[in-house]
Each structure stands twice: as structure tokens, then as C-alpha cells.
Amino acid sequence: xxxxxxxxxxxxxxxxxxxxxxxxxxxxxxxxxxxxxxxxxxxxxxxxxxxxxxxxxxxxxxxxxxxxxxxxxxxxxxxxxxxxxxxxxxxxxxxxxxxxxxxxxxxxxxxx
Amino acid sequence: xxxxxxxxxxxxxxxxxxxxxxxxxxxxxxxxxxxxxxxxxxxxxxxxxxxxxxxxxxxxxxxxxxxxxxxxxxxxxxxxxxxxxxxxxxxxxxxxxxxxxxxxxxxxxxx
Numbered sequence: 001x002x003x004x005x006x007x008x009x010x011x012x013x014x015x016x017x018x019x020x021x022x023x024x025x026x027x028x029x030x031x032x033x034x035x036x037x038x039x040x041x042x043x044x045x046x047x048x049x050x051x052x053x054x055x056x057x058x059x060x061x062x063x064x065x066x067x068x069x070x071x072x073x074x075x076x077x078x079x080x081x082x083x084x085x086x087x088x089x090x091x092x093x094x095x096x097x098x099x100x101x102x103x104x105x106x107x108x109x110x111x112x
Numbered sequence: 113x114x115x116x117x118x119x120x121x122x123x124x125x126x127x128x129x130x131x132x133x134x135x136x137x138x139x140x141x142x143x144x145x146x147x148x149x150x151x152x153x154x155x156x157x158x159x160x161x162x163x164x165x166x167x168x169x170x171x172x173x174x175x176x177x178x179x180x181x182x183x184x185x186x187x188x189x190x191x192x193x194x195x196x197x198x199x200x201x202x203x204x205x206x207x208x209x210x211x212x213x214x215x216x217x218x219x220x221x222x223x
Binding site: 040048050090092100104106 | 144156158213
């Protein structure tokens with residue numbers, strides 16, 4: 001089975017800190033995604049990548065950036081964390097264009 | 113704009129009481145519709161993919177169906193362990209690789 005691993009389950013950061021969320025998948029999937037999930041708003045796409053060094057903005061990219069230097073790793077960066085970025089962050093990967101995602105377990109980030 | 117709407121937002125059932133969850137969608141062209149199950153504090157877990165109207169998929173007590181405008185997730189004789197949030201997502205035709213998700217239905221099955 002494909003495994004998508006997110007480096008932290010829980011994180012607490014201070015306002016203004018630079019935050020890195022790491023995601024690694026082990027099945028050579030070309031596509032990787034970052035979503036955030038908030039009550040009542042569902043999953044919203046932040047960024048995705050379909051190849052090394054390639055990235056595309058999702059629906060809510062403001063305040064975030066991403067990095068994909070290797071095929072298996074996709075990092076989400078909060079340049080200057082703010083309290084409205086407190087959320088559950090979910091990483092996912094998929095193969096080609098016609099398959100669904102495999103999700104990681106999520107990182108619950110709290111910005112204080 | 114692509115939209116995915118799930119109803120109801122929350123559903124409470126007695127053990128053994130069958131019911132259905134609804135996912136209605138508006139996309140310019142549907143490549144696939146996906147159902148996921150999500151337990152509290154965890155990432156969504158894949159259940160089904162449906163590609164064309166009339167298609168049905170089954171897994172244990174769950175059955176997913178698809179029409180041109182909506183999908184249903186039927187739960188037959190549910191058990192407490194079926195309690196979870198069920199998410200629907202669509203992928204449109206063309207170059208899109210990403211999924212658009214609904215807000216989910218939170219299902220509680222009481223013993």
C-alpha cells in the first residue's frame with residue numbers, strides 16, 4: 001500500500017514564525033497536494049505539484065509557499081505564521097491523472 | 113465554478129437503520145467521483161471511485177451509485193464502527209489533477 005507520511009501530528013507555533021510541514025510518499029506518485037481542513041469549510045486546496053520543481057496554486061495559496069526538490073517529498077511553508085492559519089493540514093498524493101488520492105494522517109497546527 | 117454539495121451535514125442512525133448520503137455536483141465535465149471516509153483526527157481513507165452514470169460500487173455495508181448530477185452512498189444495516197465523516201470529491205475532465213471536495217456528512221450510528 002502507498003504510504004503518505006506527514007512529519008508531525010501536532011504543532012504549536014508562535015505568530016510570525018516560519019513553519020515547515022513535510023510530506024513524504026513512498027510509491028513514486030507524480031502528483032502531490034496540500035489541503036487545509038476547517039470545520040464547515042471542508043478541504044480547500046492550497047498548492048499542488050505534478051512534477052519535481054513544478055508547483056501550481058490551488059484555491060487558497062496566500063500566505064503559503066511550497067517546495068518539491070525530490071519526487072517523494074513535498075513541503076508546505078508558512079512564511080510568517082498567523083492565527084488564521086490554525087488548521088488541520090492534509091497532504092495527499094496520486095498517480096497520473098485519473099486516480100484518487102492517498103492521504104497522510106494530517107498535521108494539526110495551532111498558531112498562538 | 114465547480115461545486116460539490118453534500119447532505120445532510122449530520123446524520124444519526126440507530127444500529128441497523130439503513131439510510132443514504134447525498135452528494136450533488138456541478139462540473140463542466142466529470143472524470144471521476146470519489147468517496148472517502150474520515151475518522152476524527154485522521155486523514156481521509158479512500159472508499160470508491162465512480163466514473164460514469166449508472167455505475168455502482170459496493171464494499172461491505174456501503175454501496176455508492178452515480179447519476180449525471182449526484183451520487184448516493186447507501187449504508188445498509190449500519191454498525192457503530194461505521195460512524196465517521198464521509199466525504200465526496202469530484203475530478204473534472206481536461207488537464208485537472210486535483211479533486212474538489214464537499215464539506216462532508218458526519219454519520220453517527222448509535223448502538
